[in-house]
Amino acid sequence: MKVVYSRISLSDFINRNKLLSLIVNSLFNLLLKSFRLICRKLANKSENILIISLHRLGDTIFTIPAVNEIRKNFEKRVIMVCYPESVPLYKLEYDDIEFCVLDHKDFYFTDRIAKISAKRKLKLLKPEIIFDLIGSMASASLVYNLKAKKIIGMNRPQFKGIYDNFVVPRRKPKLVDLYLDVVSTVVPRIERMQFKKSSEQLNPGGKILIHPFAAWREKEWNLIKFIQIALQLKKDFMVSFILPKGKVNLDIQNELNDLHLELVETNTVEEMIKEIKECSLFIGNDSGPVNIANFLGKPSFTIYGATNPEYTAPEINHQIYIQNMVNCSAMQNEKYCLIVIDTTLYKCSGVQCMNFLSKDVVYNQIKILADKYCTKK
Numbered sequence: 001m002k003v004v005y006s007r008i009s010l011s012d013f014i015n016r017n018k019l020l021s022l023i024v025n026s027l028f029n030l031l032l033k034s035f036r037l038i039c040r041k042l043a044n045k046s047e048n049i050l051i052i053s054l055h056r057l058g059d060t061i062f063t064i065p066a067v068n069e070i071r072k073n074f075e076k077r078v079i080m081v082c083y084p085e086s087v088p089l090y091k092l093e094y095d096d097i098e099f100c101v102l103d104h105k106d107f108y109f110t111d112r113i114a115k116i117s118a119k120r121k122l123k124l125l126k127p128e129i130i131f132d133l134i135g136s137m138a139s140a141s142l143v144y145n146l147k148a149k150k151i152i153g154m155n156r157p158q159f160k161g162i163y164d165n166f167v168v169p170r171r172k173p174k175l176v177d178l179y180l181d182v183v184s185t186v187v188p189r190i191e192r193m194q195f196k197k198s199s200e201q202l203n204p205g206g207k208i209l210i211h212p213f214a215a216w217r218e219k220e221w222n223l224i225k226f227i228q229i230a231l232q233l234k235k236d237f238m239v240s241f242i243l244p245k246g247k248v249n250l251d252i253q254n255e256l257n258d259l260h261l262e263l264v265e266t267n268t269v270e271e272m273i274k275e276i277k278e279c280s281l282f283i284g285n286d287s288g289p290v291n292i293a294n295f296l297g298k299p300s301f302t303i304y305g306a307t308n309p310e311y312t313a314p315e316i317n318h319q320i321y322i323q324n325m326v327n328c329s330a331m332q333n334e335k336y337c338l339i340v341i342d343t344t345l346y347k348c349s350g351v352q353c354m355n356f357l358s359k360d361v362v363y364n365q366i367k368i369l370a371d372k373y374c375t376k377k
Contacts, residue, residue, distance in 0.1 A: 025158045032144060032161030036151070040164070043149040044126040047076045052132045052139050052153070053086065054102065054111070056215055057269070057288025059175070060086040061295045062312070063133050064093055065191070066179035070131055071097075073187045079125055081142075088269045089292065100125060107138055114141040122146060133179045135169050154182050172333045173310040200318050201297035203280050204375040207238045209264070211284035213247065218306040219285050223252075225359045229283075230261050232363055236376045240264050242275055242289070280374040283366060286312065286321075294319050299373040301366050305354040306330075306337045318373065322365055324357040 051070060053063050060082070067090070071078055079098045080090055087099055104111055106118035122142060130146065132139045132153025140159040143151055152165040160166050165185040170178055177192060184190050212226040226241075233239045240262040247265075256263050266272040272289060273296075276282060282293035282300040286307050293300045294314045302313065304323040308330035313321045323329070330337045 028158040029161035035144065036162055039145060039147050042147045044128055044147050046126045046128045048125055048127045049074055049076045049078045049129045050125060050127040051078065051080050052134055052142065053080060053082045054134055054138060055086060057085060058291040060089050061291045062176045063179045065176055066133060066183050069183045069187055069190045085269050088273060112137050114138060118142060131182060133182060152182060152186055175311045199297050202373060203278060204373060206278050206280040207240045208233055208281045208370060208374055209240055209242045209275065209279040211242050211287065211289045214285040214287040221285055221303045221354050228359050229363050231259060233370060237370055237374050281369055299369050301369055308335050311335050322362060324353045326353045329353060
């Protein structure tokens with residue numbers, strides 16, 4: 001079996017080297033603080049609050065408690081800056097919020113550095129207060145020269161000089177608290193146990209939906225095993241695979257058709273949400289669709305590989321997960337699996353734990369949920 005590893009990012013490497021981190025961070029902070037001082041003196045006089053939330057689908061869900069706290073404590077015009085796919089998720093919770101939608105094409109180097117077009121969009125909004133709920137080079141490049149009265153956020157140490165209220169991103173769980181930490185710098189008393197839409201939303205007569213993919217390969221269980229699980233469940237229950245349109249090639253579509261397994265292809269996030277709302281049970285890897293199902297209160301089963309379930313897994317009886325722990329699995333307060341090879345730090349590929357997780361073990365756990373929450377044929 002071939003094991004693949006990937007090097008950690010340059011930024012992570014810098015922050016793990018104490019001397020290098022001190023030099024780089026000191027230089028960056030001196031420059032950014034000087035620039036921020038000038039921008040603050042020219043601050044906008046408006047009632048606009050920008051919330052920078054350029055996340056993938058899964059992480060978007062976990063920002064909602066932080067957004068709730070901002071809306072509750074600031075009687076100002078709140079504008080959400082996000083990617084188009086996140087808009088339907090926020091609309092699940094808010095029907096009156098405004099959006100400034102940025103496209104992935106508004107950034108260079110795979111969403112790392114903002115283009116001038118993105119900066120112009122934000123400057124036109126003349127924000128008085130900015131909340132940065134990302135904490136990355138992308139958000140730093142977006143907000144560093146905005147004439148806001150106050151910039152509140154988290155980020156890597158080298159970007160600390162941008163922020164008037166700054167918090168170092170936490171390493172410990174849970175992910176929802178990462179975003180609440182930002183708000184807590186200006187709102188001392190916040191509700192940390194408010195991730196509400198987790199009460200059971202049952203529809204026993206609906207389908208069991210299986211979403212076999214994730215944002216990156218290291219989080220994916222074997223597709224063949226998912227198909228085998230589906231065939232076993234199909235004996236007693238209605239089962240469908242759910243995927244974004246065009247996600248799988250024609251060969252896989254034909255194989256599912258030959259096995260009489262239904263494939264639901266969704267064109268938009270709105271269509272996916274509609275299908276999830278109508279299902280009886282949702283099955284998948286640690287991914288955005290599973291997090292959405294959990295937020296909507298659907299019974300769910302999640303498979304974890306290269307990520308630590310302590311950060312995102314729900315703690316509710318109708319939403320359970322499984323992880324095959326091996327020697328290189330993420331330890332406490334590690335979001336991802338990390339491994340050192342010849343003094344170089346890598347993010348583990350997750351291949352070992354996923355490959356060794358047997359179909360029978362997964363099926364037996366899923367069957368418990370199916371028998372409880374799904375109507376048999």
